[in-house]
Amino acid sequence: MAPGEGGAAPAPCELVEYTDPLCPWAWGAEPLFRGLRAALGERVRRRRVFAILFDEDDDPAPDAAAETAWYARYVEEISGHTGAPRAERLSRVAASSWPSSLVARAAEAQGGAVADRVLRRLRETVFVLGEPADTLDAALSAARGVPGLDEVRLAADAVSAAVRDSVAADRAEARRPVPEVFSVEAAGPHPGAAKETPDGEHRYALPTLLVRGAGGHRVVPGRRPFAAYAAAVGAMCPGPVPDPPPLPAARALAHYGSLTEPERLLLTRGAWPPAGAVRVDTGNGALWLHPEEAATHPATRGTARNARVSGRT
Numbered sequence: 001m002a003p004g005e006g007g008a009a010p011a012p013c014e015l016v017e018y019t020d021p022l023c024p025w026a027w028g029a030e031p032l033f034r035g036l037r038a039a040l041g042e043r044v045r046r047r048r049v050f051a052i053l054f055d056e057d058d059d060p061a062p063d064a065a066a067e068t069a070w071y072a073r074y075v076e077e078i079s080g081h082t083g084a085p086r087a088e089r090l091s092r093v094a095a096s097s098w099p100s101s102l103v104a105r106a107a108e109a110q111g112g113a114v115a116d117r118v119l120r121r122l123r124e125t126v127f128v129l130g131e132p133a134d135t136l137d138a139a140l141s142a143a144r145g146v147p148g149l150d151e152v153r154l155a156a157d158a159v160s161a162a163v164r165d166s167v168a169a170d171r172a173e174a175r176r177p178v179p180e181v182f183s184v185e186a187a188g189p190h191p192g193a194a195k196e197t198p199d200g201e202h203r204y205a206l207p208t209l210l211v212r213g214a215g216g217h218r219v220v221p222g223r224r225p226f227a228a229y230a231a232a233v234g235a236m237c238p239g240p241v242p243d244p245p246p247l248p249a250a251r252a253l254a255h256y257g258s259l260t261e262p263e264r265l266l267l268t269r270g271a272w273p274p275a276g277a278v279r280v281d282t283g284n285g286a287l288w289l290h291p292e293e294a295a296t297h298p299a300t301r302g303t304a305r306n307a308r309v310s311g312r313t
Helices: 024-028 030-040 064-082 098-110 112-127 136-143 151-158 161-174 226-236 249-256 261-267
Strands: 014-019 045-050 208-213 216-221 258-260 278-282 285-289 308-312
Touching: 014 030, 024 030, 024 064, 024 112, 030 226, 030 261, 045 098, 045 161, 098 112, 098 136, 098 151, 098 161, 112 136, 136 151, 151 161, 208 226, 216 226, 249 258, 249 261, 258 261, 261 285
Parallel strands: 014 045
Antiparallel strands: 014 208, 208 216, 258 285, 278 285, 278 308
8 A cells, every 4th residue: 555545644754765776885785774674664655766876878898807807806895894795706797777777666566575575686686696687688587486576567567668767767866966965074985975977977876865854854875874874764754763673583584585694683583594594605605595585586596606505404
């Protein structure tokens, strides 16, 4: 049910998450944004804006192998800050963010739970498997088997003019950053100041959270501690923001489908791993899959590369 239907009052404020399915900093912020969604429930409206990190008209690198080696080191450096998994070997730098963004947007028509799972699968193609979903076929393949997903509808919607126009609007919105992000002075490896694009525009750094309420807006650029996101929401939305409520281990894995080590530390409680969990080894730790997720996940398919599945525990 959409906000405001059935007599329910609409949520008083909006959380806008500027992101990209293939962004390593956004991948590293997954535990924090999952925790924020768990803490807030239905108190707020949530909206994702796909900023298009890798654009269609970007010039190809003159030396693709050198670019891939450089980018793999860059992702490794980011994962050292965030603790997020990285692929043992990256096959290439993504050619375009458009296919994964189109599929992620198309999935939103099938409900929030399905959309979250599809976006998560798209992130895992590059940061777990090392094979970015940068073609429409690869993005649709990554989503195959997501619980509750109508795959025929997803494929049709992903190539529709409406979805294309929606992602194009996202791209444009991300290139109209609020003034505050032009003068960010925060310390850290990723303070989140606006990024200049090759065509001379500026866009939000990814991820960035913009909180809109009756009193204006607050922006939290870059990857920040949970308390920074909670403070921004608390300033704009009625009521305090609690810490993420940890779920029992088995229930958490069933709810999310896949969990990284940073996520299981933040979002779960009790003995780990739960019975039946499937461990996928990456370049710097594990991705844990619920057995139902593992049954259709790209990491467990016979054609998957760069993923070592340790089996059920």
